[in-house]
Amino acid sequence: MPENTPASTAPFKHAVVTGASSGIGAATVRKLRSEGWSVVAVARRAERLEALAAETGAVPFAADVTIDDDVAALAAFVAGNGGLDTLINIAGGARGADPMATANNDDWEWMFQVNVLGTMKMVRAFLPALRAHGHGTILNLTSSAALAPYEGGGGYNAAKFGQKAITGALRLEEAEHNIRVIEVVPGLVQTDEFALNRLGGDPAAAAKVYEGVAEPLVAEDVADVVSYAVGLPHHINLDEIVIRPVAQAANHKLIRRL
Template sequence: MAENIPAPTVPSKHAVVTGASSGIGAATVRKLRADGWHVVAVARRADRLEQLAKETGALAFAADVTSDDDVADLAAFVAERGGLDTLVNIAGGARGADPMATAVNDDWEWMFQVNVLGTMKMVRAFLPALRAHGHGTILNLTSSAALAPYEGGGGYNAAKFGQHALTGALRLEEAEHNIRVIEVVPGLVRTDEFALNRLGGDPDAAAKVYDGVAEPLVAEDVADVVGYAVSLPHHINLDQIVVRPVAQAANHKLIRKL
């Protein structure tokens, strides 16, 4: 008589979240863990990751998404722990607000590395596992900077336009593998680091970005949207979700009550 061996189970609600040391990435880890997900939290800053892991029960993995070696090590780490069904690419950011006439090479190169190439490297590394799973999800966090250019935003616009474009191409390429590809497109979000990092660490300049805006989005708002999108039944694909505060009717129209 044949031995009754149970079929292997396919992991579900197993996510990798990048950019997890602060802001939207950290809030997304908290949201998914609260909703019962298994999460591998990824970022460069190991100390912050360890603190988040203690708080939430997520697994921490320190890695730079622009490093081929780090990404390969991360993929092996995840595979050893049962794999994943969902990849959430939050890592990204902006540096500088200079017009094209005074564009800084290092700022532009960094933005392309982390927003575009970092996303590509993460997707490339995890596509085999997501295809094998049969019901994989990839969510890329872009920005409303990907939808409309603005003065002083050339480098960030270009990087986020690039990330937006690769997300669209990925959706077309991977539909036949039953991988849904979601793009979340935030507008103005007040976090501890985004504007500060963009504006060279100047706290006064960073604070002015949000001056007079009664209720800008916060990281937890965007994390709620991410959590909702990846938790829907798999046959539902939210191709693109633009999320802004009510005060931001468009990139160029922000209501400030000074």
Template structure:
């Protein structure tokens, strides 16, 4: 099975967690990578470590995305767009929903993915062997109590991904969705729960082996590294202890 030999990727959400792990994974396999996130200091450290090209940008802002597209074009272009950036805020039920949290989640998960994809579609279409990989979540496949805002955002991102695959197949664009379950990252639960470290750690308490960012990055690297005619439409990845969103084994 031949590999994807066109290895120029843009990775968002690269300052931490799955995004940073994905940059490390791709660089270890010889990819040229532009690493994108809001926090320039973290990107610089990642660039020093891996050799990736850093670009500080807020993917929800049109001017930032346009500047990023110019930067990528000036630095070798791309054949692979990996949309990792996103996240959750709050665990409120619908009756206690906070407008700001919902708006942030839709901006980060849906609008950011749309703006990045729209900005790079001309280059990906011209390439004729382009790939878009969107990191969604099992929260975008099955709803749960206290997750409505994140569910809604990730369901929307999941739908966007499916529509994109149908719309761009005539341009030979490969569109991949990876939907992780429980992943123990540095910041996801902490940010979701307003910085409450004790509450965030309880999310993972007693779970013998939750997924790590490196686990997910391994799957991302595999999916985008396959020969281009192979499309892994949707990959659901969970720890063995999580048989479903509602069934998690704790010691």
């Protein structure tokens, strides 16, 4: 077989989805399962994964994408249970909204670990299987925080800029292996946990993030876009998809109708 000839023409219906215990990750699992995909749902919180599995029929696997042994165990499990052709890296998040003058080491380190190193570790672990399949897809969920910095966002900006950079490098490196690399870039998305986790568990502060925004995006909106992108014929690569609510014309322009 010539070096660049795809090894397989199997349909693209076997996905691993990280960050599956809540928000966009859980919505993505639900969407893919409704469209007939086989899904391994990955997150740290096993009890949430079990509930999602009971609801959707997805296969749960509790793992922390920042821990090498967890990622290796996940890769071995997937290899022994039908393999994959699509890796969807949703796991990520923000912690803190402090200016640089009072930046918190722990917050910054966590954001780099989960957004950048977690994505790298998942990609590294599954690239051999995706290359062997011959028609692999990797989708990384970044953020509009990767497009423009903003006050109080330095740590999250840096982490998402980093994740965006590795996504671009990966696309260049893996095209010769017939692996398409997709980046979905959401703006303001109202979920149960993102703002709450970022703002130290303060419900009032989290609510203010979305206050007055008539129709922010919700997790299901982003899941629809993810599903569309990975469901297209494999020769179509949506390199970068920016998705925002109409009320958010740019990172710095958000219409609030109080």
